[in-house]
Amino acid sequence: MNQYKIALLAGDGIGPEIMREAVKVLKAIEARHRDVQFELQPALFGAAAYFETGKAFPQETMQICDAADAILKGTIGLSHEESQKIPVDEQPERGALLPMRRRYNTFANFRPVYLPKELAFFSPLKEDIIGDGIDFMIIRELVGGLYFGEKVTGINEQGKRYVKETLEYNEDQIKAIVTVAFETAQSRKKVLHNIHKSNVLKSSVLWNEVVSEVAVDYPDVEVKHILVDAAATYLCLNPGQFDVMVMENMFGDILSDEGGGILGSLGLMPSACVGPEKSYYEPSHGSAPDIAGQNIANPYSMIGSVAMMLDMSFGMKKEAHNLWQAMRAVFAAGYCTPDLAKGKNVKLIKTDEFGDMVVAELNKMPVT
Numbered sequence: 001m002n003q004y005k006i007a008l009l010a011g012d013g014i015g016p017e018i019m020r021e022a023v024k025v026l027k028a029i030e031a032r033h034r035d036v037q038f039e040l041q042p043a044l045f046g047a048a049a050y051f052e053t054g055k056a057f058p059q060e061t062m063q064i065c066d067a068a069d070a071i072l073k074g075t076i077g078l079s080h081e082e083s084q085k086i087p088v089d090e091q092p093e094r095g096a097l098l099p100m101r102r103r104y105n106t107f108a109n110f111r112p113v114y115l116p117k118e119l120a121f122f123s124p125l126k127e128d129i130i131g132d133g134i135d136f137m138i139i140r141e142l143v144g145g146l147y148f149g150e151k152v153t154g155i156n157e158q159g160k161r162y163v164k165e166t167l168e169y170n171e172d173q174i175k176a177i178v179t180v181a182f183e184t185a186q187s188r189k190k191v192l193h194n195i196h197k198s199n200v201l202k203s204s205v206l207w208n209e210v211v212s213e214v215a216v217d218y219p220d221v222e223v224k225h226i227l228v229d230a231a232a233t234y235l236c237l238n239p240g241q242f243d244v245m246v247m248e249n250m251f252g253d254i255l256s257d258e259g260g261g262i263l264g265s266l267g268l269m270p271s272a273c274v275g276p277e278k279s280y281y282e283p284s285h286g287s288a289p290d291i292a293g294q295n296i297a298n299p300y301s302m303i304g305s306v307a308m309m310l311d312m313s314f315g316m317k318k319e320a321h322n323l324w325q326a327m328r329a330v331f332a333a334g335y336c337t338p339d340l341a342k343g344k345n346v347k348l349i350k351t352d353e354f355g356d357m358v359v360a361e362l363n364k365m366p367v368t
């Protein structure tokens, strides 16, 4: 019997709604496999945790996560107005999400940007730009850079309010993420786009040096260097040129949301946050306060994160593949949530209906 302990951190906003669908899918998968058992352990995380316990990442949640084989996270965060009710350092981003990334050193963030040709109509890009579909992997460094560098706030010598944030990397941190990127590129099309800003940032100069050093061990991978600002344009004008892209933390935050934009919705953006000992899985997007509580969020990003967990943490590659296929079958039959529907000839479904349909599609597939 393969038993997997999964910490479930539903979080805020649409988090609980899309997490319900993830749980539905996990239960369906368990029912399909006599030799697999998921032990699901819900825990408080984010603003919900703060309001209940005074901490956005409570001790009890840490213990549940420490003991888990993998962590499945929904979304955290409040609207701009609501978040003002929480002290800055306990706001769920600084008080829960970043501490979790640091605690488990989840340095490698995989954000697949994928839309097969038959679903290209979801994308705002023109058909001739999309060509055979969109398929690339953003690999984002997740525990360094501006997010985790030294921060100073106060009053400067001129008596003005002042802030300093620092973008820090050491060569080992860069080597670790770049190595992951080369490995990934080697397993795909053997092309790696290194995204940087070495015309301005010294951190990018060091980053690029390390890329060149690691490249020696991967002679079969072609490396292309692209400045981050230009990369933002190429993502709209010619996304087909990309296969694996690697970049520092902040660049990856921004370009991966652009990835969601070219697919047609952030609801199509799952992710894996991989550490040396523990990994966690989450949608790339936020808590979508504008649509929370209406049962209309797109759970693809959350269920896709489940698929990534099955594949990367539990070695259930076949079932992960089935799950992707099941979700695409729902779309291919003409169903989708409102984020993808705009102006298209599709049949609107709710968050929970998408989950039900995914389970139904999954159950049509043989268990191997």
Ligand code: NAD
Pocket: 014, 074, 075, 076, 077, 078, 079, 080, 083, 093, 097, 265, 266, 267, 268, 282, 283, 284, 285, 286, 287, 288, 289, 290, 291, 296, 297, 298, 299, 301, 339
């Ligand atoms: P957002 O990603 O929550 O929403 C941006 C837009 O995308 C909104 O219009 C939203 O409705 C839409 N959207 C996002 N996910 C969707 C889904 N699954 N289905 C349908 N539509 C979807 O970004 P925001 O509004 O800038 O941020 C809201 C909060 O989320 C903030 O507090 C932010 O800090 C937080 N946040 C959390 C995470 C995380 O938990 N990892 C990630 C990003 C932002």
Ligand code: IPM
Pocket: 077, 093, 097, 253, 284, 285
């Ligand atoms: C993401 C989010 C987070 C980030 C925020 C909520 C801290 O935007 O996961 O992309 O910036 O990393």
Ligand code: MN
Pocket: 253, 254, 257, 284
């Ligand atoms: Mn982001």
